[in-house]
Amino acid sequence: EDKVVQSPLSLVVHEGDTVTLNCSYEVTNFRSLLWYKQEKKAPTFLFMLTSSGIEKKSGRLSSILDKKELSSILNITATQTGDSAIYLCAVSSGAGSYQLTFGKGTKLSVIP
Amino acid sequence: DVKVTQSSRYLVKRTGEKVFLECVQDMDHENMFWYRQDPGLGLRLIYFSYDVKMKEKGDIPEGYSVSREKKERFSLILESASTNQTSMYLCASSLGSGVQETQYFGPGTRLLVL
Numbered sequence: 001e002d003k004v005v006q007s008p009l010s011l012v013v014h015e016g017d018t019v020t021l022n023c024s025y026e027v028t029n030f031r032s033l034l035w036y037k038q039e040k041k042a043p044t045f046l047f048m049l050t051s052s053g054i055e056k057k058s059g060r061l062s063s064i065l066d067k068k069e070l071s072s073i074l075n076i077t078a079t080q081t082g083d084s085a086i087y088l089c090a091v092s093s094g095a096g097s098y099q100l101t102f103g104k105g106t107k108l109s110v111i112p
Numbered sequence: 113d114v115k116v117t118q119s120s121r122y123l124v125k126r127t128g129e130k131v132f133l134e135c136v137q138d139m140d141h142e143n144m145f146w147y148r149q150d151p152g153l154g155l156r157l158i159y160f161s162y163d164v165k166m167k168e169k170g171d172i173p174e175g176y177s178v179s180r181e182k183k184e185r186f187s188l189i190l191e192s193a194s195t196n197q198t199s200m201y202l203c204a205s206s207l208g209s210g211v212q213e214t215q216y217f218g219p220g221t222r223l224l225v226l
Contacts, residue, residue, distance in 0.1 A: 031213075034214060036217075041219045041220050042116075042217035042218055042220055043155075043202070043217045044217070045215075048214055088154075088155065090155075092213050099157060099160065100157075100213075100215060102155040104154035
């Protein structure tokens with residue numbers, strides 16, 4: 001059974017801090033890893049990492065895939081209160097499968 | 113921009129009622145998904161569909177059914193609602209496989225079953 005584990009489950013930081021969120025996975029035939037940000041409603045897509053694209057960056061957010069360690073990190077620098085959200089990691093795997101396996105998420109709270 | 117809409121943001125139903133949750137996407141996506149999200153349990157896949165009239169069970173299909181009569185619309189049906197189906201329900205769609213497998217989510221329906 002595919003498994004995705006995120007850590008920590010929750011995190012409280014002060015504005016301006018840098019945070020690192022972790023995601024590890026055990027899946028057969030890994031294809032891609034996705035990061036989502038969920039505020040009060042729907043998860044919104046942040047990044048997709050694949051074997052051919054192991055590092056992505058957008059503004060203060062960046063993510064790296066470590067294929068050897070079967071894990072990924074999501075870094076947020078100079079955090080702002082607007083970064084407060086649940087961050088979800090999901091992995092797609094298997095031949096011809098359309099499904100994503102989600103981790104339980106990391107709840108990030110950024111306080112002024 | 114991909115747009116996924118869900119018929120209701122909040123819904124209150126009584127035990128035993130039949131409940132319909134509708135999801136519509138406007139980007140001609142092949143695949144559509146229904147999840148429920150509960151604190152401490154994360155997102156769990158109920159059903160998904162990769163084509164019109166096709167459906168596949170996810171991890172927790174019991175107590176649910178789905179319908180996909182048109183490509184853009186995917187309905188989740190609770191045949192006889194129970195209190196343990198109180199949850200946030202999220203619909204998602206994706207174009208295909210490979211780099212097109214990114215799923216885009218609707219705003220969610222928060223269902224309370226009394």
